[in-house]
Amino acid sequence: MNSERKQHLRELPSANLCLDHPEVRALLRAYPRQRVVSAVRMAIGQMRIGLLQGQLGWLSRNELLVLAVSQVRTTLLGQACEGIQRVINATGIILHTNLGRAVLPEVSLEALVSVGRGYSNLELDLTTGKRSSRQAHVEGMLAKLTGAEAALVVNNNAAAVFLCLHTLANGKEVVVSRGEQIEIGDSFRIPDVIRQTGAKLVEVGTTNRTYLSDYANAITASTMVLLKVQRSNFHMVGFVASVSCGELAALARSRGLISMEDLGSGNLADLSRFGLRAQPTVNHSISEGIDLVTFSGDKLLGGPQAGIIVGRRHLVQRLAKNPIVRIMRIDKLTIAALEALLELYLDDEGLVEALPVLSMLALTQPELEARAVQLASLILDNVNGKGNAAVIDAEGEMGGGAMPGIKLPGKAVAFRPGHRSAHQIQTSLRLVGSQPPGGCLLPVVALVDADQVVFHLRTLLPGDEAEIVKALAVVMGGPST
Ligand SMILES: *Cc1c(COP(=O)(O)O)cnc(C)c1O
Numbered sequence: 323m324n325s326e327r328k329q330h331l332r333e334l335p336s337a338n339l340c341l342d343h344p345e346v347r348a349l350l351r352a353y354p355r356q357r358v359v360s361a362v363r364m365a366i367g368q369m370r371i372g373l374l375q376g377q378l379g380w381l382s383r384n385e386l387l388v389l390a391v392s393q394v395r396t397t398l399l400g401q402a403c404e405g406i407q408r409v410i411n412a413t414g415i416i417l418h419t420n421l422g423r424a425v426l427p428e429v430s431l432e433a434l435v436s437v438g439r440g441y442s443n444l445e446l447d448l449t450t451g452k453r454s455s456r457q458a459h460v461e462g463m464l465a466k467l468t469g470a471e472a473a474l475v476v477n478n479n480a481a482a483v484f485l486c487l488h489t490l491a492n493g494k495e496v497v498v499s500r501g502e503q504i505e506i507g508d509s510f511r512i513p514d515v516i517r518q519t520g521a522k523l524v525e526v527g528t529t530n531r532t533y534l535s536d537y538a539n540a541i542t543a544s545t546m547v548l549l550k551v552q553r554s555n556f557h558m559v560g561f562v563a564s565v566s567c568g569e570l571a572a573l574a575r576s577r578g579l580i581s582m583e584d585l586g587s588g589n590l591a592d593l594s595r596f597g598l599r600a601q602p603t604v605n606h607s608i609s610e611g612i613d614l615v616t617f618s619g620d621k622l623l624g625g626p627q628a629g630i631i632v633g634r635r636h637l638v639q640r641l642a643k644n645p646i647v648r649i650m651r652i653d654k655l656t657i658a659a660l661e662a663l664l665e666l667y668l669d670d671e672g673l674v675e676a677l678p679v680l681s682m683l684a685l686t687q688p689e690l691e692a693r694a695v696q697l698a699s700l701i702l703d704n705v706n707g708k709g710n711a712a713v714i715d716a717e718g719e720m721g722g723g724a725m726p727g728i729k730l731p732g733k734a735v736a737f738r739p740g741h742r743s744a745h746q747i748q749t750s751l752r753l754v755g756s757q758p759p760g761g762c763l764l765p766v767v768a769l770v771d772a773d774q775v776v777f778h779l780r781t782l783l784p785g786d787e788a789e790i791v792k793a794l795a796v797v798m799g800g801p802s803t
Pocket of ligand 1: 479506551552585618628
């Protein structure tokens with residue numbers, strides 16, 4: 323080996339020197355020590371190979387240290403955990419399907435932990451000591467809250483729709499407006515689902531306008547169901563017309579048919595108190611006479627993933643007897659969480675505060691602004707002048723196929739990361755997560771706009787601001803206290 327290379331090798335930093343570097347010390351506060359140490363050893367080892375093989379040009383002692391430190395950070399950030407874990411939602415989208423939709427209320431979490439930790443009366447009637455139905459825990463409350471005669475809960479709303487049509491319309495015709503032939507995403511397309519149930523889809527009306535007479539004229543001896551589908555993820559404006567659930571229910575009744583509504587993000591609370599355009603409620607559809615209404619548990623309702631069916635008792639009884647219901651049954655944890663959630667709806671006073679989905683929706687501009695100002699200043703204190711942070715106006719949305727077209731005015735912190743690109747920082751923020759035990763950083767999901775990383779305040783939970791600051795300090799190499 324030539325002496326120049328030998329000399330160069332002696333300039334490589336030691337592991338201890340790296341571990342003592344302020345940026346690595348910040349990493350040590352965020353990651354388990356063992357992981358940082360092995361990342362340091364790996365960085366030095368790779369640089370040694372680079373020098374020996376001549377791939378690494380001549381660098382000063384200090385430049386080698388800086389390179390090693392940046393290599394350590396890259397290694398740690400690249401080891402993002404593969405398993406499911408909590409993440410911070412800074413997107414301003416309250417029901418983000420990719421991020422798990424609704425954040426559960428505390429009472430639901432307590433209920434599912436308690437039921438999961440031991441045995442439960444899942445299918446046991448404690449009064450009689452006899453076998454009972456798991457549905458009994460939620461059916462009564464659902465009926466009470468929606469005004470329906472009976473209820474049945476399955477795995478998700480897609481399953482609920484499938485179960486209804488498979489049970490009631492197999493081999494028969496289901497009439498749906500052309501304006502409601504929707505796709506929800508993840509390949510849930512109303513026409514495909516209907517075909518899979520064995521029912522025959524009969525389309526009526528046009529894309530933008532469907533009248534009651536369209537439904538009436540389509541009814542044949544084979545017709546069984548008149549189906550209405552909520553346009554949950556898009557919004558139709560202009561020259562449009564559709565039939566109200568009351569009209570559809572009345573037509574079905576007069577012709578001896580079943581009226582059904584897939585309400586998607588159907589909810590139980592009146593959201594007009596938030597100054598929002600009225601959203602379809604389950605109670606409204608039931609009171610208008612719809613025979614069966616289906617909706618999701620984890621959309622506007624704000625609970626666990628579930629498909630809830632409410633409506634006429636004789637129809638719900640037929641659904642419960644369909645053998646296919648076993649394939650889509652909900653587990654005890656969901657029942658526990660859902661039951662606790664529904665109890666919240668019995669008390670209208672405390673509802674908004676207790677239900678994260680509604681608390682987020684209820685946040686006012688001054689509240690969001692105050693939190694944004696605080697986050698911006700925390701960020702500036704912790705990134706060592708390596709970027710700039712400012713409070714901006716930013717619109718969020720409900721998401722998850724709820725309240726399409728409605729923007730929620732809000733506040734965000736826009737971070738301009740000095741000489742690095744916002745996309746690079748956005749990616750690194752997603753990768754900072756470290757797995758327990760010892761892991762103490764949560765991945766942060768933020769947005770990018772105009773080369774700034776944008777953190778929306780509305781979807782942050784208490785304590786999330788501190789997590790964002792910690793993660794950003796690690797990613798930017800700031801001090802992180
Ligand atoms: C979201 C949605 C579904 C699917 O509900 P999941 O609970 O996600 O299965 C079905 N129909 C409509 C109208 C929806 O908005």
